[in-house]
Amino acid sequence: MIKPVRHVHFLGICGTAMGAVAAAMKEQGFTVTGSDEKVFPPMSDFLRGRGIALKEGYCAANIPGDADLVVVGNAIGRGNAELEEVLNRRLAYQSMPETLRNFFLRGRRNLVVAGTHGKTTTAAMLTHILRSGGLNPAFMIGGIAEDLGKGASLHDSETVVIEGDEYDTAFFDKGPKFAHYLPSLAILNAVELDQMDIYADLAAVKKAFGLLMRVLPENGVLIFNADDPNSREVAAASRTKLKFAAGLGPAADEKSRATDLHHEPEASHFTLLGTRFSVPMVGEIYVRNAAMAILAAHHCGVPLDVVQRALAAFRGVLRRQxxxxxxxxxxxxxxxxxxxxxxxxxxxxxxxxxxxxxxxxxxxxxxxxxxxxxxxxxxxxxxxxxxxxxxxxxxxxxxxxxxxxxxxxxxxxxxxxxxxxxxxxxxxxxxxxxxxxxxxxxxxxxxxxxxxxxxxxxxxxxxx
The missing domain is CATH 3.90.190.20 (Mur ligase, C-terminal domain)
Incomplete structure (x- = not known):
């Protein structure tokens, strides 16, 4: 018999994504507690301000007697005192991505932004444009965008923008996080060898991103970086019928190609979909990110003139130039x-x-x-x-x-x-x-x- 979930305990609660999910579950009426090795501001203040009880350090006694579900962060491994208690008591547990999927993503339009580079900036751009277009998306991004003021907001919305992290999910699930995110639209930026503590070679990286293609439905949408041969190779495995090959070079679709590039000290200018755009960031890498965000937002119904104004006002992401x-x-x-x-x-x-x-x-x-x-x-x-x-x-x-x-x-x-x-x-x-x-x-x-x-x-x- 499956027990109703009322009390959720988070192991590693002070991570950016874990904290955001914990706060959102508290707002939905769950009892939420958590622990972490180090508990300090600003995340500790953010969580306690929402009535979430925190424990610093890990010990078996921290696991509440009435916990119905334990969410295990991907930094938690065997030997952790609380994890061992969860396993010994045969408690229900799952990863953060599973929790996000099961409680927040089912039935929604999930826009998953993946790739070795550009995930955070592209996801932040897309979220900012959708907000400017009145869609008010929920979002989870692995950085702080100046326009958003925070990395996550899992409020009730038909549309969710998620940065699709290729890092592994949990101690019991070594697949990439994005495999759990139920994408209706996926953005695939450049694919290169990275995260070398878990991926031995480029073939392993391609295989991981291939999982995103495998869970993208036939009626979904794929926007991929046509300038990157690895991205093209991975995208070819997708069964979705609607694909946009975006980029600056000849491999991009004519309608998805950014043209007439011009860089100034404070902005880059380009033409896409018959419209002249400016992004207040300099460099081809940001033009490519912007092109994919534009195509995604336009597919979601945001008029091009709204996209144009929103992109020109985008203020960027912390720690990027x-x-x-x-x-x-x-x-x-x-x-x-x-x-x-x-x-x-x-x-x-x-x-x-x-x-x-x-x-x-x-x-x-x-x-x-x-x-x-x-x-x-x-x-x-x-x-x-x-x-x-x-x-x-x-x-x-x-x-x-x-x-x-x-x-x-x-x-x-x-x-x-x-x-x-x-x-x-x-x-x-x-x-x-x-x-x-x-x-x-x-x-x-x-x-x-x-x-x-x-x-x-x-x-x-x-x-x-």
């Missing part, structure tokens, strides 16, 4: 930079944004992909687009076997051989010292990190 400040005439740009492709495209975009300026790239190798020797060649080639580069030490190199970790000194050596000024540094303090030695007024420094870069901005920029 954000000007953090200026000191002694040197401008410092923050970017997420979790993959060589992101770094290459951002450097190219900064050439348009700051014409004539010297562009330096400082890299904090932190993500599982950025720390590995497998991306040595690609990262070197990406940094060659800058005038000079500074590479910090690999985060926790002991995770990798001999020869498996990125070699920052080798990258600096190769770049110097190509005529670039490049330095392998011992950490953020050394990077700050070096930047003060080599930069001059008018220079631009792009700082790439998926973490905090060791508090480097507080060291680089004057205090107000």
């Amino acid at each position: 954000v000007l953090r400040g200026e000191r002694d005439g040197v401008r410092f740009i923050e970017d997420f930079g979790k993959h060589p492709t992101n770094i290459r495209e951002t450097i190219k975009a900064l050439r348009h944004r700051f014409p004539g300026a010297r562009v330096w790239a400082a890299v904090d190798p932190r993500s599982n992909t950025m720390c590995r020797a497998a991306i040595q060649h690609d990262l070197t080639n990406a940094l060659a687009h800058a005038d000079g580069a500074l590479i910090g030490p690999v985060d926790r190199p002991e995770r990798f076997g001999p020869g498996a970790a990125l070699d920052p000194a080798g990258i600096a050596r190769d770049l110097n051989a190509q005529g670039r000024r490049a330095f392998s540094e011992s950490g953020p303090d050394a990077i700050v010292t070096r930047l003060r030695e080599i930069t001059q007024p008018g220079d631009v420094v792009a700082l790439f990190s998926s973490g905090s870069f060791g508090g480097i901005y507080e060291k680089l920029l004057p205090r107000e």
Whole structure:
């Protein structure tokens, strides 16, 4: 007999997605509790403000006696005291994506934005455009969009925009999260080798994205990146009858191709669907993201003139080409930079944004992909687009076997051989010292990190 669900407990509740789902379930009338290894603002304040009881640290006693369902975050593994208690008591448990599907996505129009790159920005653009068009979509995005003010809102709406994460779902489900999201429309951006802690090679990545094609229904819609051969290959497996091959190049459908590109320091301009669009972000990567968001919004019924105005007003996503400040005439740009492709495209975009300026790239190798020797060649080639580069030490190199970790000194050596000024540094303090030695007024420094870069901005920029 299936027991009615009244009390839901979340393991790892302070993650962005977990917290959003927990808050939404509380709003639906469920009793919600949760625990996490670290409980701190702003998420702790957000959850407690909604009446959700939190426990810091994991122990068996945290599992309520009347819990009907336990939602297990994907960072929770065997050996966790609460998970072991759940298993020992034979309690009902499921992953966050399953919970999202079962309680929020069934029967709705779900727009799933996937791909190695551009997920967050494209999903934020699409959500912003749909809101401007009066559709008021629910959304879950893996970043904070300036226009939305938060990463998620699971209010009651016919339409839901979801960033489709390819990372694995839970300790018991190693498939990608997006396989659970019941897409009616899917956006597939570029497909590359990433998340190298769970994907051994590009074939494994393609297989994972192939799952999204397998769950997209025949009456669904697929918008894919026609400029990327891997995306084209994955999209070919979809059984959906309505496909849009979007992009800038000849592989794109004529009606789905962005043309007449023009970049200015503060915006990119292009034509699509017979309409001239402007997006206040610079670079081809953002034009491609915008093109897919436009096609999706237009398919959902938003008039092109509304799309045009909304896109022109889009304010972007935190940690994507954000000007953090200026000191002694040197401008410092923050970017997420979790993959060589992101770094290459951002450097190219900064050439348009700051014409004539010297562009330096400082890299904090932190993500599982950025720390590995497998991306040595690609990262070197990406940094060659800058005038000079500074590479910090690999985060926790002991995770990798001999020869498996990125070699920052080798990258600096190769770049110097190509005529670039490049330095392998011992950490953020050394990077700050070096930047003060080599930069001059008018220079631009792009700082790439998926973490905090060791508090480097507080060291680089004057205090107000």
